[in-house]
Amino acid sequence: MQLRYTLIPYIYSYDRSASQSGLGLVRSLMMEYPNDSNAANDKEAWMFGDYMLVSPVVNQGQTSKSIYLPEGNWIDYTTGREYTGGQTINYAVDSTNWSDIPLFIKSGAIIPTQDFENYVGEKKITDVYVDAFPSDKATTFDYYDDDGTSYDYENGSYFDQKMTLQTSTDSKSVQFNIDKNTGSYTPDLKDYIVKMHVKGNGAVTANGQALTQYSSYDALKSASGEGYASGTDTYGNVVYIKVSSGDAKNINVSCNPLPVTITAAANPKGGTYYGPQTVSLTASKSDATIYYTLDGTTPTVNSTKYIAPITLNPSSSKQQLNFLAVDASGNQSQIYTEVYNVLKVGDGIKVHFKDPNGWSAPNIYYYDPAGKLTGPGWPGVKMNSDGNGWYSYTIQNWTSAKVLFDDGTNQIPGVNQPGIDVTGEEWYENGKLYQANPDISASASVKGGTYKNAQTVTLTASNSDATIYYTLDGTTPTVNSAKYTAPITINSTTTLKFIAVGSQGNQSDVYTEVYNINTVGNIITVHFKNPSGWGAPYVYYYTSSGQTGPGWPGVKMNSDGNGWYSYTINGLSSAKVLFNDKINQTPGRNQPGYDVTGEEWYENGTWYKSNPDVESIAKAALKINSKTVNYNVNSLCDAATINLLPPCLR
Structure with a gap:
C-alpha cells in the first residue's frame, strides 16, 4: 500500500496518457516486446508503465518464482541488483513478510x-x-x-x-x-x-x-x-x-563513464519448429558486430561474423546457437544461447511425463482442438517407461495437440479441464512444461580432495541452456550467487558449492566439493583400515632427515566410519609412518615406517591413492606400488581376474 501511494505521480501520469491514447498503465509483455516469443505467452509478469516490470507472487507459501526478463538491462527495485535481459531468473521471495514483491526497473527509466x-x-x-x-x-x-x-x-x-x-x-x-x-x-x-x-x-x-x-x-x-x-x-x-x-x-x-552495456537477441528465440527456420540476430548498439557459433563452442571475435539471417534446416538433433555482440570500442555483451529443435513437417510430437508419486504407469490421451485429426479413445495410449520416473510417447505426424495424462484413477489436467498444448518435444513435471529435461545436473571437472598445487575447476551442466551459480564460502548457492562464466582457480582450502538452473527455472540439486590445497605441498593425510582385533589406532611419524613428530605411540587417529581412521600431518611434504594400538604394530618392531606423501589409504598391507572400499579388485591392483610389502598382483586376484588385466600387470 505504501509503495502504491509513493508511486502516485508515476501512476497518475499514465492515467492521463491512457485517457488520451487508450494505452493503459498495465500492459502485457507481448505489447512491449512483440518480437520476443518468450514474452508472447507470458502471463506471470507485465509492464507497469514504460519503465517497470512486475511479477506478483500469488501462491501461499511460495518461496521463489521463475521470471522472464525481456531484452535490456533491469534493476531489482527492492535490492538494486542488476540483471541482463533475455533470460529467465529464479527469484527468491519472502513468503512470510511479503516484503519483496518482484519488481524491476528498466534501464533508462524516469x-x-x-x-x-x-x-x-x-x-x-x-x-x-x-x-x-x-x-x-x-x-x-x-x-x-x-x-x-x-x-x-x-x-x-x-x-x-x-x-x-x-x-x-x-x-x-x-x-x-x-x-x-x-x-x-x-x-x-x-x-x-x-x-x-x-x-x-x-x-x-x-x-x-x-x-x-x-x-x-x-x-x-x-x-x-x-x-x-x-x-x-x-x-x-x-x-x-x-x-x-x-x-x-x-x-x-x-x-564517471557509465558502463557500456550491449545486449543482443535472436528472432525467433530457441524452441521447437517445423520446417527450416531463418534466425535474425540484432544488437542494442548500431556500431556493434555480432559473432556466432553453431557447434556449441564459445563465440569470440574470431568466430563467424553475422552478416545475414541464419538458416537452420531440420535435424535429428537440437542445434545450439551461441552469439555475442562487440561494439566499435571493443565493449562486449554477454554470451547468449538459443537452442533450436527444428523438425521436418510430419515428424510428430514427443511428450515426456514425470509420473507423480502414487501413480501407476500412465496413459496419454490426445486430441486435435481443431477437430481435423482423430486421436485414440479414452484413456488413451500407454506411455513408454524411460527410467527415473519418466515416461514418453510420440504422436506421429501431428504438429500440435492437446494432451491429458491418466493412470486409470488419477488425471492431469483434472476432469472437465482442457488438455495441455504441446508441440515438438516437451517435458511435463509438477504442473509445468519444459523444452528440455528439467532433471538437470551439474559436475566439477576436479573432484574434492587433498592437492599439493592450486586446482583449476571447470563446472558443467547436463543441459546446454543451464546457468551455473556457485559459492566458495560454504554457503548454499542461489541464483543471486556468483554466475559461473570461466574455470575457477582453487588455491587454498575451499568448499565449493554449485547448482545449475535451466532457462525455464528448473534447478539441480546442490553439489559440494571440498578442496584441501597446500601450494607448497606441506600436508599429508593418511587413512588406515583398522585390522580385526585392534583397538583404536595411533599414527607415529618421522622424516628420513631425522625430524620427528609426537612421541610414541604417536597421535590418536580420527574415526571416519566403516573401520577407517585418518590423520592429517601438517608442515611436511613426505614422512614415514607406523600404525599401532599400543599392543599391535605395523610395520613390525625394528622395521622402518611406510613412506607417504599427499593423501594415501592403507589396508591389509597395501597402499592406495583412493579409498579401496569403493574400487574394484582390478582397479585396486593397478594402484599397487613399491609399498606392497612383498605382495604382488597374483596374490590379490584369482585366475579369472588375472586374465582381465593387461599383460604388463599379470
Missing part, C-alpha cells in the same frame, strides 16, 4: 515518486522525487497533475512537464532536460529532487549555471534554493539535484 500519504490529498505534495537511471538511449516521461476532482483539465487546467534523460556520446556526462510546463493549473509542487543514479565527478549545472553543492542530501532538501549533493542509496552512487518546478531546466551532470 520514475517520479512522492512522500507517503494514507490517501490522496491527505497533505500538500511540494516535492516530487525523480529517479533517473541513464542508458545509452534517450528516454522521456510526461509528468502530469491536475485538481483530481473536476473536468477542468478538458479546458486546459492541468500541469504537464516533459522530462528527457540522455547520456552523452562519450558517457562522461548525463543530461536531464525538463521542458517548461504547459497548462494553466498551479499545483502545490515547488521542487523536483532528481536522483541521478551515476557517480558524479564534477560540477552540476542547470541552464549553464553551476549549482550550489551541499554536504548531504538532508542539507540539500532543507535548503531554500536549488543545488546538488552526492551520496549513495539502494542502487549505488547517486547525485541529488534540486530544481524548481514549472520552468525549463537543462541539467548537466558530469560523471
Whole structure:
C-alpha cells in the first residue's frame, strides 16, 4: 500500500496518457516486446508503465518464482541488483513478510515518486522525487497533475512537464532536460529532487549555471534554493539535484563513464519448429558486430561474423546457437544461447511425463482442438517407461495437440479441464512444461580432495541452456550467487558449492566439493583400515632427515566410519609412518615406517591413492606400488581376474 501511494505521480501520469491514447498503465509483455516469443505467452509478469516490470507472487507459501526478463538491462527495485535481459531468473521471495514483491526497473527509466500519504490529498505534495537511471538511449516521461476532482483539465487546467534523460556520446556526462510546463493549473509542487543514479565527478549545472553543492542530501532538501549533493542509496552512487518546478531546466551532470552495456537477441528465440527456420540476430548498439557459433563452442571475435539471417534446416538433433555482440570500442555483451529443435513437417510430437508419486504407469490421451485429426479413445495410449520416473510417447505426424495424462484413477489436467498444448518435444513435471529435461545436473571437472598445487575447476551442466551459480564460502548457492562464466582457480582450502538452473527455472540439486590445497605441498593425510582385533589406532611419524613428530605411540587417529581412521600431518611434504594400538604394530618392531606423501589409504598391507572400499579388485591392483610389502598382483586376484588385466600387470 505504501509503495502504491509513493508511486502516485508515476501512476497518475499514465492515467492521463491512457485517457488520451487508450494505452493503459498495465500492459502485457507481448505489447512491449512483440518480437520476443518468450514474452508472447507470458502471463506471470507485465509492464507497469514504460519503465517497470512486475511479477506478483500469488501462491501461499511460495518461496521463489521463475521470471522472464525481456531484452535490456533491469534493476531489482527492492535490492538494486542488476540483471541482463533475455533470460529467465529464479527469484527468491519472502513468503512470510511479503516484503519483496518482484519488481524491476528498466534501464533508462524516469520514475517520479512522492512522500507517503494514507490517501490522496491527505497533505500538500511540494516535492516530487525523480529517479533517473541513464542508458545509452534517450528516454522521456510526461509528468502530469491536475485538481483530481473536476473536468477542468478538458479546458486546459492541468500541469504537464516533459522530462528527457540522455547520456552523452562519450558517457562522461548525463543530461536531464525538463521542458517548461504547459497548462494553466498551479499545483502545490515547488521542487523536483532528481536522483541521478551515476557517480558524479564534477560540477552540476542547470541552464549553464553551476549549482550550489551541499554536504548531504538532508542539507540539500532543507535548503531554500536549488543545488546538488552526492551520496549513495539502494542502487549505488547517486547525485541529488534540486530544481524548481514549472520552468525549463537543462541539467548537466558530469560523471564517471557509465558502463557500456550491449545486449543482443535472436528472432525467433530457441524452441521447437517445423520446417527450416531463418534466425535474425540484432544488437542494442548500431556500431556493434555480432559473432556466432553453431557447434556449441564459445563465440569470440574470431568466430563467424553475422552478416545475414541464419538458416537452420531440420535435424535429428537440437542445434545450439551461441552469439555475442562487440561494439566499435571493443565493449562486449554477454554470451547468449538459443537452442533450436527444428523438425521436418510430419515428424510428430514427443511428450515426456514425470509420473507423480502414487501413480501407476500412465496413459496419454490426445486430441486435435481443431477437430481435423482423430486421436485414440479414452484413456488413451500407454506411455513408454524411460527410467527415473519418466515416461514418453510420440504422436506421429501431428504438429500440435492437446494432451491429458491418466493412470486409470488419477488425471492431469483434472476432469472437465482442457488438455495441455504441446508441440515438438516437451517435458511435463509438477504442473509445468519444459523444452528440455528439467532433471538437470551439474559436475566439477576436479573432484574434492587433498592437492599439493592450486586446482583449476571447470563446472558443467547436463543441459546446454543451464546457468551455473556457485559459492566458495560454504554457503548454499542461489541464483543471486556468483554466475559461473570461466574455470575457477582453487588455491587454498575451499568448499565449493554449485547448482545449475535451466532457462525455464528448473534447478539441480546442490553439489559440494571440498578442496584441501597446500601450494607448497606441506600436508599429508593418511587413512588406515583398522585390522580385526585392534583397538583404536595411533599414527607415529618421522622424516628420513631425522625430524620427528609426537612421541610414541604417536597421535590418536580420527574415526571416519566403516573401520577407517585418518590423520592429517601438517608442515611436511613426505614422512614415514607406523600404525599401532599400543599392543599391535605395523610395520613390525625394528622395521622402518611406510613412506607417504599427499593423501594415501592403507589396508591389509597395501597402499592406495583412493579409498579401496569403493574400487574394484582390478582397479585396486593397478594402484599397487613399491609399498606392497612383498605382495604382488597374483596374490590379490584369482585366475579369472588375472586374465582381465593387461599383460604388463599379470
